[in-house]
Amino acid sequence: xxxxxxxxxxxxxxxxxxxxxxxxxxxxxxxxxxxxxxxxxxxxxxxxxxxxxxxxxxxxxxxxxxxxxxxxxxxxxxxxxxxxxxxxxxxxxxxxxxxxxxxxxxxxxxxxxxxxxxxxxxxxxxxxxxxxxxxxxxxxxxxxxxxxxxxxxxxxxxxxxxxxxxxxxxxxxxxxxxxxxxxxxxxxxxxxxxxxxxxxxxxxxxxxxxxxxxxxxxxxxxxxxxx
Amino acid sequence: xxxxxxxxxxxxxxxxxxxxxxxxxxxxxxxxxxxxxxxxxxxxxxxxxxxxxxxxxxxxxxxxxxxxxxxxxxxxxxxxxxxxxxxxxxxxxxxxxxxxxxxxxxxxxxxxxxxxxxxxxxxxxxxxxxxxxxxxxxxxxxxxxxxxxxxxxxxxxxxxxxxxxxxxxxxxxxxxxxxxxxxxxxxxxxxxxxxxxxxxxxxxxxxxxxxxxxxxxxxxxxxxxxxxxxxxxxxxxxxxxxxxxxxxxxxxxxxxxxxxxxxxxxxxxxxxxxxxxxxxxxxxxxxxxxxxxxxxxxxxxxxxxxxxxxxxxxxxxxxxxxxxxxxxxxxxxxxxxxxxxxxxxxxxxxxxxxxxxxxxxxxxxxxxxxxxxxxxxxxxxxxxxxxxxxxxxxxxxxxxxxxxxxxxxxxxxxxxxxxxxxxxxxxxxxxxxxxxxxxxxxxxxxxxxxxxxxxxxxxxxxxxxxxxxxxxxxxxxxxxxxxxxxxxxxxxxxxxxxxxxxxxxxxxxxxxxxxxxxxxxxxxxxxxxxxxxxxxxxxxxxxxxxxxxxxxxxxxxxxxxxxxxxxxxxxxxxxxxxxxxxxxxxxxxxxxxxxxxxxxxxxxxxxxxxxxxxxxxxxxxxxxxxxxxxxxxxxxxxxxxxxxxxxxxxxxxxxxxxxxxxxxxxxxxxxxxxxxxxxxxxxxxxxxxxxxxxxxxxxxxxxxxxxxxxxxxxxxxxxxxxxxxxxxxx
Numbered sequence: 001x002x003x004x005x006x007x008x009x010x011x012x013x014x015x016x017x018x019x020x021x022x023x024x025x026x027x028x029x030x031x032x033x034x035x036x037x038x039x040x041x042x043x044x045x046x047x048x049x050x051x052x053x054x055x056x057x058x059x060x061x062x063x064x065x066x067x068x069x070x071x072x073x074x075x076x077x078x079x080x081x082x083x084x085x086x087x088x089x090x091x092x093x094x095x096x097x098x099x100x101x102x103x104x105x106x107x108x109x110x111x112x113x114x115x116x117x118x119x120x121x122x123x124x125x126x127x128x129x130x131x132x133x134x135x136x137x138x139x140x141x142x143x144x145x146x147x148x149x150x151x152x153x154x155x156x157x158x159x160x161x162x163x164x165x166x167x168x169x170x171x172x173x174x175x176x177x178x179x180x181x182x183x184x185x186x187x188x189x190x191x192x193x194x195x196x197x198x199x200x201x202x203x204x205x206x207x208x209x210x211x212x213x214x215x216x217x218x219x220x221x222x223x224x225x226x227x
Numbered sequence: 228x229x230x231x232x233x234x235x236x237x238x239x240x241x242x243x244x245x246x247x248x249x250x251x252x253x254x255x256x257x258x259x260x261x262x263x264x265x266x267x268x269x270x271x272x273x274x275x276x277x278x279x280x281x282x283x284x285x286x287x288x289x290x291x292x293x294x295x296x297x298x299x300x301x302x303x304x305x306x307x308x309x310x311x312x313x314x315x316x317x318x319x320x321x322x323x324x325x326x327x328x329x330x331x332x333x334x335x336x337x338x339x340x341x342x343x344x345x346x347x348x349x350x351x352x353x354x355x356x357x358x359x360x361x362x363x364x365x366x367x368x369x370x371x372x373x374x375x376x377x378x379x380x381x382x383x384x385x386x387x388x389x390x391x392x393x394x395x396x397x398x399x400x401x402x403x404x405x406x407x408x409x410x411x412x413x414x415x416x417x418x419x420x421x422x423x424x425x426x427x428x429x430x431x432x433x434x435x436x437x438x439x440x441x442x443x444x445x446x447x448x449x450x451x452x453x454x455x456x457x458x459x460x461x462x463x464x465x466x467x468x469x470x471x472x473x474x475x476x477x478x479x480x481x482x483x484x485x486x487x488x489x490x491x492x493x494x495x496x497x498x499x500x501x502x503x504x505x506x507x508x509x510x511x512x513x514x515x516x517x518x519x520x521x522x523x524x525x526x527x528x529x530x531x532x533x534x535x536x537x538x539x540x541x542x543x544x545x546x547x548x549x550x551x552x553x554x555x556x557x558x559x560x561x562x563x564x565x566x567x568x569x570x571x572x573x574x575x576x577x578x579x580x581x582x583x584x585x586x587x588x589x590x591x592x593x594x595x596x597x598x599x600x601x602x603x604x605x606x607x608x609x610x611x612x613x614x615x616x617x618x619x620x621x622x623x624x625x626x627x628x629x630x631x632x633x634x635x636x637x638x639x640x641x642x643x644x645x646x647x648x649x650x651x652x653x654x655x656x657x658x659x660x661x662x663x664x665x666x667x668x669x670x671x672x673x674x675x676x677x678x679x680x681x682x683x684x685x686x687x688x689x690x691x692x693x694x695x696x697x698x699x700x701x702x703x704x705x706x707x708x709x710x711x712x713x714x715x716x717x718x719x720x721x722x723x724x725x726x727x728x729x730x731x732x733x734x735x736x737x738x739x740x741x742x743x744x745x746x747x748x749x750x751x752x753x754x755x756x757x758x759x760x761x762x763x764x765x766x767x768x769x770x771x772x773x774x775x776x777x778x779x780x781x782x783x784x785x786x787x788x789x790x791x792x793x794x795x796x797x798x799x800x801x802x803x804x805x806x807x808x809x810x811x812x813x814x815x816x817x818x819x820x821x822x823x824x825x826x827x828x829x830x831x832x833x834x835x836x837x838x839x840x841x842x843x844x845x846x847x848x849x850x851x852x853x854x855x856x857x858x859x860x861x862x863x864x865x866x867x868x869x870x871x872x873x874x875x876x877x878x879x880x881x882x883x884x885x886x887x888x889x890x891x892x893x894x895x896x897x898x899x900x901x902x903x904x905x906x907x908x909x910x911x912x913x914x915x916x917x918x919x920x921x922x923x924x925x926x927x928x929x930x931x932x933x934x935x936x937x938x939x940x941x942x943x944x945x946x947x948x949x950x951x952x953x954x955x956x957x
Contacts, residue, residue, distance in 0.1 A: 009558065010467050012383025016652040034557075048650075050381045053467025109376050109645045139380070139647045201649075209655045209666075209781060 013048035046087030063093030088197030099147030105180025136200035300751025325370025345409025357398030386646035387663025399761030421507030439534025484547035510571035673781035684823035693738020700774030709776030721765025789869030800895030804886025811889035
């Protein structure tokens with residue numbers, strides 16, 4: 001399985017993603033944002049970081065960069081596109097995913113372990129996943145997902161909510177919503193479910209000496225669904 | 228503008244220093260030359276008050292590749308790898324503008340590390356604020372934490388450890404010390420020593436603005452009530468540009484085109500160009516019209532003094548300009564040839580085709596003033612005789628609750644959750660443990676790092692305090708199973724022109740040096756910050772020590788959370804019950820006097836070495852060093868982290884139990900041992916003459932001392948975990 005991780009100036013989780021993808025069997029390559037075209041891939045990943053410093057809105061400049069047109073074409077043809085953290089922000093800026101990511105409720109950067117519940121397994125990312133409550137890690141300042149009521153209804157009706165923040169038992173409530181995201185949303189799909197944007201970083205939880213191992217479950221499952 | 232004494236004094240030079248300048252030049256300097264002298268001769272750049280003392284430091288060991296004098300220290304960690312690390316202060320700017328001050332502190336120290344070719348793999352910090360009751364403290368704390376996070380998070384280097392304290396001596400002068408640890412291949416270390424004549428001098432990075440002009444001079448003077456007027460001298464950080472600069476420099480370093488490289492830190496272009504030429508015993512010629520500026524009509528002295536961030540000076544091999552420029556173009560950074568090296572041993576600067584500076588380099592470096600300032604020795608204070616009835620009405624549990632929620636003891640999650648501590652995917656011990664630990668990417672090795680300081684001990688007796696901080700650092704590294712390698716120090720003191728402050732400096736340095744020698748724990752880099760005083764009120768002497776150690780097998784890391792019910796808990800090292808200068812004495816008995824606990828270097832080393840022996844035999848399940856708050860605080864934290872309890876039996880000795888549980892005697896650790904290993908462990912301890920007490924047995928969920936009511940783990944958490952959050956939110 002071939003994957004590509006796109007590097008924008010200011011990306012800083014690109015290497016971590018590369019390590020994770022390779023560990024679980026992807027043949028990964030790194031792609032510079034100014035490269036004219038995408039190499040042949042089964043999966044495109046937009047990694048975390050602070051693309052272009054995030055000095056405008058997070059992800060907005062990256063959302064207009066040269067490579068993005070190829071990413072949009074790839075996604076529209078049904079290719080898998082995964083955006084983590086800043087990558088999620090970029091995906092909303094390109095319009096590939098609905099809604100926006102606002103500053104965290106407590107107006108502070110948050111770096112900690114959280115739990116998410118998988119809401120939809122009818123897609124390549126979560127089909128047959130071993131556990132439906134995963135312990136993952138977040139590290140962001142603008143991770144509070146927001147959209148209009150109309151959009152929310154639409155993403156609910158289309159089963160686009162991928163994962164929601166919860167406690168270790170799967171209870172999603174205000175207390176276990178780290179950033180104030182609407183309906184505890186931590187990640188969403190597009191209508192076709194080939195594009196996934198999520199705030200948590202599975203690539204930081206890929207062996208037992210790190211903050212945890214549930215990221216491994218995510219990647220193992222992902223590559224299995226490709227085969 | 229005609230230069231005279233008055234202007235020279237405004238630029239921070241003393242009368243006799245200005246006279247020396249005129250005498251050396253045999254003429255009056257012009258304004259640009261005066262600026263250069265004032266920048267190179269100020270305390271921050273010249274170390275004029277500290278140099279004669281720093282020369283005595285223990286800076287060598289078999290692992291040291293580069294000691295003090297470079298951008299950062301370098302130590303060998305085996306295989307092809309070396310670690311580059313340093314700690315630096317950014318105190319004055321952080322008090323004036325906490326966000327930018329702290330942010331650029333982090334940016335500056337990271338530049339020092341990647342300048343040497345190392346990719347930063349961990350950041351740490353030591354931050355000290357005034358009393359929690361002081362009106363400025365909350366805002367300063369919030370701003371500093373946001374600034375540290377804002378910079379480090381954006382660059383993508385994990386912040387893996389730190390230390391936060393509150394003390395009224397910092398009311399008017401907070402401390403922000405930032406440390407960076409970087410990883411480099413041994414054959415790819417870059418230095419700042421220029422070599423060769425007619426080599427191009429290249430400016431890369433951000434454009435030069437008027438920010439930070441006189442920043443280094445500001446850091447070399449005391450504060451007064453007009454402090455707010457100094458805001459414009461604080462630099463503004465741009466972590467995004469620094470990230471690009473770091474990637475571009477590391478990319479360029481993969482080739483062989485760099486002769487020397489130096490970041491533009493304090494005193495910007497002045498100190499970087501002078502230092503590079505001085506180290507290479509060369510001259511340097513600069514054309515200031517070539518310097519990329521972001522403001523119009525900048526004057527030569529403004530360009531030379533600007534402390535705009537994220538800039539570097541590189542001396543390149545001839546003919547490599549094009550290939551180097553390509554890399555900086557890719558990262559969208561300025562790249563300008565602004566001069567060349569010469570054989571004149573002089574710095575010559577041109578502006579609008581006129582020579583505006585002509586100073587022999589020696590005048591700026593070797594001829595810089597050096598002072599052997601007067602200093603006063605501090606006598607060991609008399610030990611306090613605590614009376615029995617002072618303890619009569621006290622209950623152990625009540626004291627513990629109060630101490631656990633003391634600002635200097637409480638859990639600091641509110642702070643470190645604002646720092647990205649897991650990016651780079653190699654953090655195997657997060658903040659909150661004895662030392663932060665990151666893996667050496669792609670290997671079985673890991674680096675442990677810790678920052679420590681003990682201002683109360685140093686204030687009471689600087690010599691003992693200096694020794695103690697080094698020992699504390701050593702203990703924190705041992706506690707995670709790391710072999711201590713080397714330290715960096717950030718020496719934060721008051722006004723060196725005052726005998727008392729100078730004495731504190733001299734004796735702390737002596738203490739640090741003594742411990743460093745004895746423990747074979749050399750000092751490889753550091754920084755001195757004097758004039759930490761406002762309106763004549765100085766801070767407590769606060770040397771901060773950043774230590775690093777090596778774990779050969781990261782999978783064998785030791786942590787401080789209790790592991791298994793039924794296991795034996797042992798205190799290693801002798802408990803004498805020293806309460807003077809302890810948190811208990813201050814918080815519970817209201818006694819601030821008395822000497823700090825004694826430091827016995829022989830015991831320190833012996834116990835540390837013995838623990839590593841036990842560790843290598845896999846006999847230790849859990850370990851934690853005993854520091855502030857004594858046994859009781861250490862045990863509480865081990866219970867909280869492991870979500871387990873402990874049953875502590877009757878004390879064997881007749882000591883006052885408050886002294887036993889809250890005394891801060893040095894050189895002690897608490898370890899958890901499996902029952903089946905106990906005899907073997909006791910054997911090793913006896914053989915190595917290590918004193919130990921069996922403290923208790925691990926239980927399910929409460930801390931229980933014989934004849935005292937139980938405390939549940941949830942109660943311990945409640946007292947330990949909430950103070951800072953409640954303080955910041957309310």
